Structures are given as C-alpha cells and as structure tokens.
Amino acid sequence: MLSKKTKYGLKALTFLAAQKGRTPVQISEIAKHENISQKFLESILLTLRKTGLLGSKKGKGGGYYLIKEPKDIPMTTVMRVLEGPIAMVPCVSLNFYEKCEDCPDEASCSVHKLMLQVRDSTLEVFKNNTLADLVP
Amino acid sequence: MLSKKTKYGLKALTFLAAQKGRTPVQISEIAKHENISQKFLESILLTLRKTGLLGSKKGKGGGYYLIKEPKDIPMTTVMRVLEGPIAMVPCVSLNFYEKCEDCPDEASCSVHKLMLQVRDSTLEVFKNNTLADLVP
DNA sequence: TTATTACCCTACTGATTTAATAGAGTAAGC
C-alpha cells in the first residue's frame, strides 16, 4: 500500500509542476490546495529538498520550487525517495538489495521468481513516466 | 512491501504444488522445509483452506493438499487472498475500491493516473503466472 | 474403544511503522 507520505509528496510535486513559472510556492498554499496537513507536508517537502528534487527560499515570498524541469524528473527517482524500494521483497531490489535470511537459494525461490517480474513491470511504468506526465 | 504472511503462503503453496501426488502434507513438514514458524504457518494455511485453495485432512496421515491443479490457480487469486488488494491505492482497486477522502476529483488526480498504470502492469504479471509457473 | 495425530481456534504480546502534532529555532527580506 502506498503511504500517505508518498501520496502527498506526489501531489505536491505535481502541483509545483503545474505552476506557470518556477517561483517559490508556500507550504501553506500547497497544503490547502491538496488537502494535506501542513505540518506533515513540511517534513515531506524537506526530504524532497534534501534529496535535490526541490529548492527552497526563506523569508517573505519564499517557499518551495522545482529545481529541474518536470519532464526531466523520472518517477523512478521520485518513488525511491518517497516510498523507498520499488521491489516488494529486498532480494529483488536493485537499489536496496538484501538477502533473505530464510531462503537458502534465490535462484530456485518461487517468491523471488514472481517478484522479479513484478519489479520489472513496475519499474517499466515508472521509467516511462516523468513528473510532466502526471500534470493533468 | 510483501508481508511475511504472503511470502510464506506462496512458499507453502509452491511446496505443495511440487509434490508428486495430491496426498496430504503435514504442516510440520512444510514448516521445516521452508524455514517457517510452524504456528504462524498454521494460521496462513487455515486462511488458504477457508478461501477454497487448500483442503485438509485430520488425524494420522493428515495434512494439507491442493484442491485444484497448480496450472488452474492464477496468481491473482493467490495474491488477493494472502496480500489483499493488488493496487497500491484503494481508488484504483478493482476488488477493494474505495474513494479517497482527500481527493476531490479522481479523473484529474496525478496519483490515481500513475497508480492505475502500476496496477495494470502488476495485474498482467499475476494473470500470466499460475502456481505451476512458480515450481522450479 | 482408545490412543494418537494433526488440524482448529482464541487470545495475547512486543516491535515496528505510520501519520500526524507541538513547539521552538533560524534565516531571509522588506
């Protein structure tokens, strides 16, 4: 299940992408427009800034803004920052790989086999979508 | 992330599918072979039986067995029983649909748009795999 | 019929994660 963090993060990013210019938008405006708890959104935008997706400006007229063009932001990046691994099990994760403790042999593991396919097809979707594609 | 319940359930089903006949297999045997807590596995097999995927036999020589042939058990069924909704958000779920409270318009929701694609591609994978395909 | 085997069910618990909430701090701009 998608976490609220990811959901809100996606909505906020889409809202920023839909802006005409790249002038800063206040947290309060995003929160209000997307029906999100402002304080919760604050922490989400903060992580997006720390990972280089957003820039921020303090003081009057400040706010958050996209650093890159929406079409140059693939969903793979966004999803990994917000939600973490795209794979459903660590043993098929490209960026967050971990061996299963209980599984003696990955190659013959039925779960591994299935989840590999799921990861690939999901990854394909995220690769084929940029932030620009989400703007209505 | 895939729950242990689903993971163990899949492993148990695969193990049963790999048996030569359809004679009952004891819980203890499955648990031992797949490195699963026996008590936890009990509850998983119980739900699989209740939803009609497995049959059970009591007494000496008892255990669990597959009711249908592995090739006639699509992964969509198995995943929905074990993990629940395949979609990552309720508003794109076929079998567990729910409207988002915070979202005024589904059609223009960026999250909805993206997650619809993810659901479709994941569903495609599960449709194209039966339990028989998981057996090594 | 009796002993054994193995399924069936309920309740509980500790750990972890999620989704906030509260409140204080700090930097930028007018």
Added chain:
DNA sequence: GCTTACTCTATTAAATCAGTAGGGTAATAA
C-alpha cells in the same frame, strides 16, 4: 528590526505485523 516562512527535534496515538502460547476438537489406525 520585525515579519514571514522555512527548519528541526521530540513526542504520540493508532494500526499493523510477526510471532507465541495454549488449549480444543475431530479423524484415523490399532
């Protein structure tokens, strides 16, 4: 120098997960 608005830390209530414990019940073989 005051306001605005981002930044950071800490706390928390609720939910879910993964597993544990223990007893109950039904079917089978001897």
